Amino acid sequence: MQLSSALFFASLAATLVAAAEKPTVYLIRHGEKPEDDDVTGLSMEGEQRAQCLRDVFGASSQYNIGYILAQTPKDNGKRSRPYLTVKPLADDLGLTVDTSCDRDDAKCVKDAVKDYDGEGNILICWQHGELSSLAEKLGADDVDDYPSDSYDLIWTQPYPYKEITSVTSENCPGLDN
Structure with missing residues (x-):
């Protein structure tokens, strides 16, 4: 009986450690866009945000990013x-931005998160109108839409991805209040 109890607790401990090693997902919107919707790329403010994210999510930050996904x-x-927004950060971290998922393919994103087995957490940068769909596909219920007038919010969705546990600002100087 004592041996089976020991095995049970060892198995439980291994399960808890495995759950603790699952990455947290951070979801952000791409940087600001030019006034003319027909122009591709980022505006000057969007470029500033991309540079700011190097500090926000960089190697010395609390976020411990090990994988970056952009549409x-x-x-x-x-x-x-989204790619242009996180590319400077990825370069700093020595990571490649995974752009294998189409904007409207939340299942692809879910599979990419599920299949990630590296060290560190996951940063997802996407078009704001699809962020709630991504969070819900990962497992959260009734996620509010990302506000169309905001570019600075960080949604934190820890394993088992059942909810957005916090919404904070990137606090980029000169861009965010």
Whole structure:
């Protein structure tokens, strides 16, 4: 009987350690866009945000980012803002931005999160209108839409991804209040 209790507790401890090692997901919106919607890329403010994220999520931050996911850019430059927003950070961290998931493919994002087995947490940068769909596909219920007039919010969705546990600001100087 004592041996089976010891095995039970060892198994329970291993399960808890495995759960503790699952990454937290951070969801952010791409940087600011130019006034002219027909222009691709980031505005000057968006470029500033991309540079600020190097400090916000960088190696000396509390976020411990080990994997970055941004929606697939189109060949004509459309939908490139998420990638452009996180590329400087990825370069600093020595990471490649995974752009294998289309903007409207929340299942692909869920699979990428599930399949990630590296060290560190996950940063997802996406078009704001799809962020709630991503959070819900990961497992959260009734997620509010990302506000269309905000570019600075960080949604924190820890394992087992059942809820957004906090919403904070990137606090980029000169961009966020």
